[in-house]
Amino acid sequence: MTLLTATTSAVATSAPTDDSVTATTSAVATSAPTDDSATLATSAVATSAPTDDSATLATSAVATSAPTDDSVTATTSAVATSAPTDDSATLATSAVATSAPTDDSATLATSAVATSAPTDDSVTATTSAVATSAPTDDSATLATSAVATSAPTDDSVTATTSAVATSAPTDDSATLATSAVATLSPHSVATSAPTDDSATLATSAVATSAPTDDSATLATSAVATSAPTDDSATLATSAVATSAPTDDSVTATTSAVATSAPTDDSATLATSAVACTASSSPQEEEETDSSETPSSDEMTRDSSRRRYSTGTVREAMQAGGMYEKCPPESKLLVGFKNHLIGALQVQNCQQAVDNVSRFLRYMQPEGEPNLEFLTKTTETMDYMRALNNSGLCAATILNYMKNIIRFLQYLKGSVDMNEDGIKIQKYIDYLKTIRKPVTRKHSGNVCSTRYDRIVEGMPTVRDCNLVLRSGKKRFLDIYNRMAISKIVVSPTDKTWYRYYCEAVMMLRHFQRPGVVEGMTVTEWVNRKLTDGRYLICIKNHKTGATHVATIALTLEEEAWYQGYYEFIRPEFVRGECDCFFLSARGIQITSGSIDLLRLRESFFSCGIDDSCTSVQVRRAAETLVETSFTETQKQNVAAYMCHSDHMADKHYRMPVPSTLVATAVLLDTLPGYTPDCYLPTETDSPGSCMSGKEFSDFQQTFPVSRDCQPPTKKQRVEAGFS
DNA sequence: GCAGTAGCTTAGCGGCTTCC
DNA sequence: GGAAGCCGCTAAGCTACTGC
Numbered sequence: 001m002t003l004l005t006a007t008t009s010a011v012a013t014s015a016p017t018d019d020s021v022t023a024t025t026s027a028v029a030t031s032a033p034t035d036d037s038a039t040l041a042t043s044a045v046a047t048s049a050p051t052d053d054s055a056t057l058a059t060s061a062v063a064t065s066a067p068t069d070d071s072v073t074a075t076t077s078a079v080a081t082s083a084p085t086d087d088s089a090t091l092a093t094s095a096v097a098t099s100a101p102t103d104d105s106a107t108l109a110t111s112a113v114a115t116s117a118p119t120d121d122s123v124t125a126t127t128s129a130v131a132t133s134a135p136t137d138d139s140a141t142l143a144t145s146a147v148a149t150s151a152p153t154d155d156s157v158t159a160t161t162s163a164v165a166t167s168a169p170t171d172d173s174a175t176l177a178t179s180a181v182a183t184l185s186p187h188s189v190a191t192s193a194p195t196d197d198s199a200t201l202a203t204s205a206v207a208t209s210a211p212t213d214d215s216a217t218l219a220t221s222a223v224a225t226s227a228p229t230d231d232s233a234t235l236a237t238s239a240v241a242t243s244a245p246t247d248d249s250v251t252a253t254t255s256a257v258a259t260s261a262p263t264d265d266s267a268t269l270a271t272s273a274v275a276c277t278a279s280s281s282p283q284e285e286e287e288t289d290s291s292e293t294p295s296s297d298e299m300t301r302d303s304s305r306r307r308y309s310t311g312t313v314r315e316a317m318q319a320g321g322m323y324e325k326c327p328p329e330s331k332l333l334v335g336f337k338n339h340l341i342g343a344l345q346v347q348n349c350q351q352a353v354d355n356v357s358r359f360l361r362y363m364q365p366e367g368e369p370n371l372e373f374l375t376k377t378t379e380t381m382d383y384m385r386a387l388n389n390s391g392l393c394a395a396t397i398l399n400y401m402k403n404i405i406r407f408l409q410y411l412k413g414s415v416d417m418n419e420d421g422i423k424i425q426k427y428i429d430y431l432k433t434i435r436k437p438v439t440r441k442h443s444g445n446v447c448s449t450r451y452d453r454i455v456e457g458m459p460t461v462r463d464c465n466l467v468l469r470s471g472k473k474r475f476l477d478i479y480n481r482m483a484i485s486k487i488v489v490s491p492t493d494k495t496w497y498r499y500y501c502e503a504v505m506m507l508r509h510f511q512r513p514g515v516v517e518g519m520t521v522t523e524w525v526n527r528k529l530t531d532g533r534y535l536i537c538i539k540n541h542k543t544g545a546t547h548v549a550t551i552a553l554t555l556e557e558e559a560w561y562q563g564y565y566e567f568i569r570p571e572f573v574r575g576e577c578d579c580f581f582l583s584a585r586g587i588q589i590t591s592g593s594i595d596l597l598r599l600r601e602s603f604f605s606c607g608i609d610d611s612c613t614s615v616q617v618r619r620a621a622e623t624l625v626e627t628s629f630t631e632t633q634k635q636n637v638a639a640y641m642c643h644s645d646h647m648a649d650k651h652y653r654m655p656v657p658s659t660l661v662a663t664a665v666l667l668d669t670l671p672g673y674t675p676d677c678y679l680p681t682e683t684d685s686p687g688s689c690m691s692g693k694e695f696s697d698f699q700q701t702f703p704v705s706r707d708c709q710p711p712t713k714k715q716r717v718e719a720g721f722s
Numbered sequence: 723g724c725a726g727t728a729g730c731t732t733a734g735c736g737g738c739t740t741c742c
Numbered sequence: 743g744g745a746a747g748c749c750g751c752t753a754a755g756c757t758a759c760t761g762c
Contacts (some may be wrong), residue, residue, distance in 0.1 A: 035733085245729085317754085323753095323754085350752095350753090351753080351755095352727090354753080354754085355754095392754095392755075393755080393756075395755085395756060396754085396755055396756065399755085399756080401726070402726075403729095406726085410755080439724095484751075491748090492748085495748080495749080512729080512730080513729085513730070513731095514728095514729065514730085581748070583750070584748080584749070584750095589750095591730085591751090592730095593730060593731055593732090593749090594731085594749090594750090595734085597731080598748095598749085613730080613731065614730080614731095615730070615757075615758090665726080
């Protein structure tokens, strides 16, 4: 009763035409209205100012559904309180009509339209969405509620609801999808100044995914709690859109963005980063399935199994006696090493000394090394040729040459410029001469490497994160037993847990192994909670002289690390040691990359082999950044990875095919340059070639195919061409 | 652009521990 | 006591960052 009362009341507040009133009452007629409802329904049409078509459909909606009192009430109420045009009102009610709404859903759906100040298109789409879906009560309710609580523009609302519309939601999914839009979109619209495109993507994201409650909620929540710019909002939602998120993954993804208080750039990056990680696809569910996760026994069994074959380069070097060295106490070598350490302040010089030692042993197979090699240019060339024939790459041979030249410069400075000094200088000049072709080869190799990356493709960030996804289930299991249930875990699990924590820093936060190795307890204790993330600054690493490594752990990750710090590290530590990550023997870990390798190896038995290193994931991330982010954002990412932007551009950002094609297309737009510009033009000198039109005629007369023969001169002349 | 150098990756070895 | 495995260390090759 009250429903029909409201329905007609809605129509009533408008200014109905004859047809609308007719339809309205017709609706009430085809339903089983009670007296009061019918009365009000028509009253609504009476008091409104609907046009013919709108009122007609509105009431038609009520008519074709099997409405209960409340639903019809709300539907028409919505139309009533808005100032709908013909089309909007038409669709709004049509939506309710094609669905089989229950009381509550219909109520809210129309209420949404009602409380907003919709334009024609927005209302049209909103209701159309609900219409083309097969919403359940709750879903329809929320979908429209979302539109209601927002202050949508035409396009945004259109897209929002279109998203819901183009999906094929089940009851729960549709419910949540729209709930997501409902609880979040409004915020995002409010806090940001979204353009049409951003709003479009935001909702499109939810639409193309099959989100569950938490995921959809968080996805949009992320955008909401940030202060996104247009681009960031666009990317944030695009990220969720392009992924095929599962509940947890999307939840986490968006939660990350949500709990932070990102600036424009950071929000953009954060969400994009989440987009390129693939921690949220259905595949992940498979990968983290217990059946795919190796047991401790399997890990133990396989961890020692190296998949790497013996290097043929080293075999060849060994076979050729190229690894033979002079005694380390040799006078020349000791002097050279002291020179490097003392005069040149090169502490890590052992490799250079060893390279020289091997060279001297080759030139002088026996006895204390001396300067006789200075006259052996033929043997010198043989040595370089032997290095090359053993399979050493040009870069390594260049390294040998550099070390030898430095050794010679040391010798030159340590002797009087007598006969030996002159010999040394000539030998240096000789080496520099034979170095030139090696340098050219090295340049070619660098170019070839880039070629391979373009042609064969590079691993993506998602590829590189496979080991994290694969191991997450086991990792969380250890964490729960250790930190939640307070159960003592095995030493193997402790070490494996540490590997995973290290891998998070390298693969998720794109840090170098040196940063992992250099992190200290002091730096951990001094972490700062900033905008929903824990910031840790690490100063002792490769580029520590110019960059402070900073990682921003999520709350979840911080809890993982605290688990390591609280339950594992104390059992490893031996005496005073400030290093955060300690080996099982209580000393500072020496190679994060080896630990990462061993973590990867633990999955070989499951057929999981991502073969990604920290360098590869950093390159993949920088390459993705290159194609997706603004210059400012790229600089921020480079800084996060402790690169200068110049270095990132030079060494990490690889050209991707799409970028190359886009560049070629861009060049086509140069003034005065078109893809057809190489064709003769009308202004070209007559007789030298054809005009464009003539050439076109020529092509028609003599069509080109793979097997055709060019026309003879006679044929050309007979056809009217010169 | 190049030279110098530190750092990263891979491979292999071997000490140590655990288990049978 | 021996086998198996864990894990740290080092060498060699290679990559990449810095400074000039």
